[in-house]
Amino acid sequence: MATLVQAVRMALHYGEEHLGVTDIFGEDVGPPLGGVFTATQGLRTAWNTPLDERGIVGMAMGIAYAGGKPVAEIQFCDYGFNTIDLLKVAGNQRWAGAGNFAMPIVLMTPSGSGIRGSLYHSHSFESWAARLAGWKIVMPSTPLDAYGLMLSAIEDPNPVMVLLPKALLRVRGDKLIPGEPEDEQTLKEMIDAPVGDRTHWKPRWPKLEPYFIPLGVASLVREGQNATVVSYGRTLPLCVQAADQLTEEFGYTFDVLDLRSIFPYDWKAISRSILKTGRILIINEDTEVTNFGEHLLRRVIDHHFYDLLVRPRALMGKHNPGIGLNQEYERNTVPQLPHIKQAMREIAEEEA
Amino acid sequence: MPSDRNPGHALLADAQIRSGKESLPADLCLRIHRLMVRSRAMEERMIKMSKSGEGYFWIGGPGEEAFNTCLGLQVKKGEGPAYDYLHFHYRNSAAMIAMGMPMIEGIRQMAMTVTDTHSLGRNFAGHYAKKEWNVVPVTSVIEVQYVMAPGTAHVQKRYGGDGITIVCGGDAGTAEGDFASCLIWSSRPGHELPVLIVIENNRWGISTPAESVHAEKHIIDRGKAFGIEGEVVDGNDPIASWHAIRRAMEYCRTKRRPFMLEAMVSRLYGHSSSSGALRVKDEPCCIELFEKKLLGEGVIDQETIDQIHEQARAEADEALEQAMNEPRPTAADVYRYTYAPSRVDAVYPDDYTGLPEA
Ligand SMILES: Cc1ncc(C[n+]2csc(CCOP(=O)(O)OP(=O)(O)O)c2C)c(N)n1
Numbered sequence: 259m260a261t262l263v264q265a266v267r268m269a270l271h272y273g274e275e276h277l278g279v280t281d282i283f284g285e286d287v288g289p290p291l292g293g294v295f296t297a298t299q300g301l302r303t304a305w306n307t308p309l310d311e312r313g314i315v316g317m318a319m320g321i322a323y324a325g326g327k328p329v330a331e332i333q334f335c336d337y338g339f340n341t342i343d344l345l346k347v348a349g350n351q352r353w354a355g356a357g358n359f360a361m362p363i364v365l366m367t368p369s370g371s372g373i374r375g376s377l378y379h380s381h382s383f384e385s386w387a388a389r390l391a392g393w394k395i396v397m398p399s400t401p402l403d404a405y406g407l408m409l410s411a412i413e414d415p416n417p418v419m420v421l422l423p424k425a426l427l428r429v430r431g432d433k434l435i436p437g438e439p440e441d442e443q444t445l446k447e448m449i450d451a452p453v454g455d456r457t458h459w460k461p462r463w464p465k466l467e468p469y470f471i472p473l474g475v476a477s478l479v480r481e482g483q484n485a486t487v488v489s490y491g492r493t494l495p496l497c498v499q500a501a502d503q504l505t506e507e508f509g510y511t512f513d514v515l516d517l518r519s520i521f522p523y524d525w526k527a528i529s530r531s532i533l534k535t536g537r538i539l540i541i542n543e544d545t546e547v548t549n550f551g552e553h554l555l556r557r558v559i560d561h562h563f564y565d566l567l568v569r570p571r572a573l574m575g576k577h578n579p580g581i582g583l584n585q586e587y588e589r590n591t592v593p594q595l596p597h598i599k600q601a602m603r604e605i606a607e608e609e610a
Numbered sequence: 611m612p613s614d615r616n617p618g619h620a621l622l623a624d625a626q627i628r629s630g631k632e633s634l635p636a637d638l639c640l641r642i643h644r645l646m647v648r649s650r651a652m653e654e655r656m657i658k659m660s661k662s663g664e665g666y667f668w669i670g671g672p673g674e675e676a677f678n679t680c681l682g683l684q685v686k687k688g689e690g691p692a693y694d695y696l697h698f699h700y701r702n703s704a705a706m707i708a709m710g711m712p713m714i715e716g717i718r719q720m721a722m723t724v725t726d727t728h729s730l731g732r733n734f735a736g737h738y739a740k741k742e743w744n745v746v747p748v749t750s751v752i753e754v755q756y757v758m759a760p761g762t763a764h765v766q767k768r769y770g771g772d773g774i775t776i777v778c779g780g781d782a783g784t785a786e787g788d789f790a791s792c793l794i795w796s797s798r799p800g801h802e803l804p805v806l807i808v809i810e811n812n813r814w815g816i817s818t819p820a821e822s823v824h825a826e827k828h829i830i831d832r833g834k835a836f837g838i839e840g841e842v843v844d845g846n847d848p849i850a851s852w853h854a855i856r857r858a859m860e861y862c863r864t865k866r867r868p869f870m871l872e873a874m875v876s877r878l879y880g881h882s883s884s885s886g887a888l889r890v891k892d893e894p895c896c897i898e899l900f901e902k903k904l905l906g907e908g909v910i911d912q913e914t915i916d917q918i919h920e921q922a923r924a925e926a927d928e929a930l931e932q933a934m935n936e937p938r939p940t941a942a943d944v945y946r947y948t949y950a951p952s953r954v955d956a957v958y959p960d961d962y963t964g965l966p967e968a
Contacts, residue, residue: 281764308798312757313791320761320775323746324691328761344757347749355739355747356730357947392948392962394955410954474957474966522957525966557965 259430260438260445265401266297266366266422267449268435269408270329272466274302277412281321283307284314284331290456294333295368295427299451300461311337315344318363319351329412332367334375335383335421342386348417349392361392362415366408369397370492370543371592372425377580379424380588382544384491384520387419388553394473395520397421399494401431403518406471414473421520423491436467476524478531482511484606485537488528488554490517493541493593500599510606520550528554529561536567539605543592546574567610573601627907629849636909642683642708642848643904644918646675646897649704651922652713653879655930656720656735660883664934665720668883670736671701673876674810676896677845680852681808682708684859685776687743691769695744695762697755697777700736701810702748705778709743714929721933724943731939753779753786756807760795763803763868772863774804782815784829796868797836804862807838807870810845812877816885830870838868845873846896 260268273279281303284293288306292299307314311332318330332338338345351361371380387395394416398404404422411418430442439445448462479494480501489497494516501512513531517523532538538558540551551572558570575592582588593601625636634642653672659665671678682705686694698705703716715727719738722731728738729747739747746758759777766773777792796803809829813820826832830840839861843854851873858871876893880886904910948962949955957966 308791308794310791310794312788313760313795316754316757316759316788316791317761317764317795320695320758320763321765322761323744323758324695324762324765326765343751344754347751347754351747352950353946353948354729354733354737354749355947356727356732358728358739358741359746360950362950394949413954414952415950416952470954472954472956473952474955519957522955522966524957526968529968561968 259432259442260401260435261428261430262398262401262404262422263295263297263427264445264449265404265435266408267299267301268438268464268466269405270298270301271463272409272468273329273412276468277409278327279303279329279412280326281305281328283317283328285309285333287331292451293331296450297366298331300449300459311341312344315341315348315365318365319344319348319361322361322363323359327362327412329364329366332365334379335367335369336378336381338367338383345390345393349390352416353392360415361417363417364411364420365417366420366422368424368427369421370423370425371581371588372423372492374583374585374588375424375581376583380581382542382575384421384542385544385548385550387421388521388550392417394418394522395421396473396518397423397491397520398518399423399426399491399516400433402433402435403471403477403516405435406469407518409468410470410473413470418473421491425492426495436469437465439464471518474519474522474524476518476527477516478513478527479516480512480514482513483535484510484512485539485602486513486515486528486531486535487539487541487602488515488517489541490520491542493543493598496593496595496598497541497602499595500602503599504603504606508603510603512602512606523554525557532558532562533565536565536610537605538566538570539601540572541593541598541601543575545577547577549574568605568608571601571605573597625907625909627849627903627909629847629903632849632853634849634852636907639848639904640910642679643900645679645683645708646704646848646900647918648713648922648925649675649679649707650897651919651926652707652716653703655717655926657879657883657887659720659930660887664930665722665735667734668720668887669700669734669881671703673812673878673893673896674701674845675704676848676900677810677851677873677875678702678704679708680848680855681705681776684852684855685709686773689742689744691766691773692771693744693773695746695759695766695773695775697746697759697762697775698738698748699755699779700734700748700750701780702778703736706738706745712929713925714932717926717929717933718936721930722938723933723936724939725936730943730946752783753788755779756788756792759792759805760803763796763805767803767866774806774859774862776806776808778808778810781809781811781813781820781829782818784809785823793833793836793838797838802867804866805868806858806862807868809870809872810875811872812875814877814881816881828872830872833870838870840870840872842872842874845875846894846899848896848900
């Protein structure tokens with residue numbers, strides 16, 4: 259099975275060959291490296307930019323104005339903060355200009371903790387991103403979703419940000435990407451650049467098939483009765499793990515929704531699940547003050563106050579200046595399996 | 611609508627008007643003059659609107675008409691990478707008028723009508739967006755246009771042809787990193803881009819004099835480190851401006867490399883309506899200077915000049931009257947044009963319709 263980062267690479271290849279992608283660029287995105295996480299190895303249109311995030315976003319916007327289809331990478335979302343005003347402008351161009359120009363750009367960037375990244379490689383970005391009106395924001399938690407969401411991000415004629423959970427980039431899924439060879443080793447030999455000299459290396463791409471995951475559609479990863487858990491990114495597989503353990507240990511079952519699209523989010527799916535369980539817990543690792551999960555809580559309260567059996571809640575990252583390198587810091591700053599399991603157990607057990 | 615051509619001077623077809631070593635045919639000078647006057651009339655009409663309540667905030671380009679008219683007239687106008695891309699700031703109205711924009715388009719934006727094709731009554735005056743002319747949306751955010759310009763030029767370089775990207779802004783804004791980004795991204799070795807980097811230097815920020823915060827003599831000197839050639843021109847002199855722009859465009863069109871052009875211009879109504887938009891007396895006016903020259907050369911008389919001003923004012927008044935009778939945006943327009951239609955979006959297949967609903 260492909261890793262998430264291989265899935266992204268295959269999606270970008272599909273995009274180059276079939277969806278009109280003209281430029282894939284960013285810091286160290288082109289040869290020889292092909293991206294610090296290898297997301298862009300061997301891609302025909304990949305190139306290296308100056309070390310300038312604002313320049314990267316501006317380049318993407320310019321290419322889009324002139325009819326190209328750019329996919330730009332910000333090496334770590336931690337280094338996207340100096341582009342916020344440009345992102346705001348990218349999101350408003352169609353609206354501000356009375357529909358004169360669309361802004362079909364894809365911006366991908368690794369987000370979140372889990373790679374022992376300490377202060378400047380552990381940030382989350384989705385709460386900042388969700389405030390950028392005019393954008394669409396997605397965050398896959400499996401390789402197949404990464405493939406399907408990336409294809410939709412490319413196909414969509416609006417600015418789409420693809421947040422890639424840093425911690426899951428090397429994780430394998432349990433479903434093949436359409437066209438992916440069955441054998442992991444075969445895939446590796448075909449599309450991973452060799453270590454060392456790559457001057458003459460060329461990838462052999464599998465015959466990939468289109469697979470579009472519509473934006474705004476969550477995936478119900480576990481189905482249950484005791485509570486609804488909404489998550490995405492790094493914390494999603496932890497929620498699934500916790501759900502399975504709590505089922506085995508106590509017989510509690512959960513609806514676990516992988517939101518996948520942060521904006522637009524699948525309100526239908528959230529709403530439907532709340533009506534069934536009467537309990538909702540939102541889990542992510544972004545910091546807790548004006549966290550995107552708080553927006554969802556507000557909607558839950560507005561629409562479902564009288565449908566709830568217990569108070570709705572959110573488990574989020576601590577409002578802290580950063581994540582410290584010693585793992586004791588990280589473990590106590592962003593939700594880990596024990597915290598998640600504890601919160602899920604509590605919401606399932608609380609008396610109505 | 612009055613035409614740009616001066617009807618009474620057919621005999622002057624061969625006359626040349628000189629400025630230093632350079633010259634332009636008299637009929638072209640007269641055409642430039644009329645366009646400058648029309649742009650000024652539109653701006654002055656908008657200033658009045660900002661004071662009468664027919665509009666709110668005003669910002670624009672009185673004092674920059676000579677340079678901008680010559681720029682607009684030489685743009686390769688059209689849609690797509692074969693034509694020039696324009697990344698304007700908020701003082702380029704005269705370039706738009708020279709390109710053929712009817713005054714009513716500027717006035718509608720100031721009047722915030724829903725018929726404003728540049729922004730649907732959403733944006734400040736002078737914040738144009740026109741796809742058919744490759745005029746990408748003007749923002750108020752100082753200098754961001756300089757990081758987008760290499761992007762359109764990148765596509766143009768790949769496309770071939772002689773289309774170039776023109777980016778304009780003030781002098782104070784060049785302190786932003788985005789200006790440095792523009793120099794770096796348009797001069798990458800082996801990937802030099804056809805970007806005409808224009809600085810309209812009025813020597814002011816809002817109130818901060820350039821010499822109090824900048825040590826460099828000319829802004830274009832910064833290009834030297836990147837091998838970017840440049841020129842400083844008197845932006846109050848249309849003849850000098852015409853030729854400097856012609857040379858700069860020619861360079862970018864044929865060499866497919868960046869060029870910097872710094873035009874020294876005046877700011878005749880202060881920064882904006884926030885600073886009162888009052889006529890300043892201590893900076894040269896390009897229209898007055900040009901009229902003196904044209905009168906001196908005997909290619910126009912005062913009566914004709916007065917007529918041209920009169921006609922331009924009448925045109926602006928008519929445009930205002932028409933705009934004030936046009937529909938305004940309604941609550942139903944708030945979300946319009948947020949998203950382009952998408953076949954892969956389950957929530958917003960057509961446009962934004964508010965927060966996701968069940
Ligand atoms: C990024 C940013 N910072 C500050 C402002 C506020 N502001 C608007 S115009 C201006 C001065 C701009 O001076 P200059 O670049 O020389 O252009 P000019 O207005 O003189 O043509 C300032 C500070 C802004 N619009 N954008």
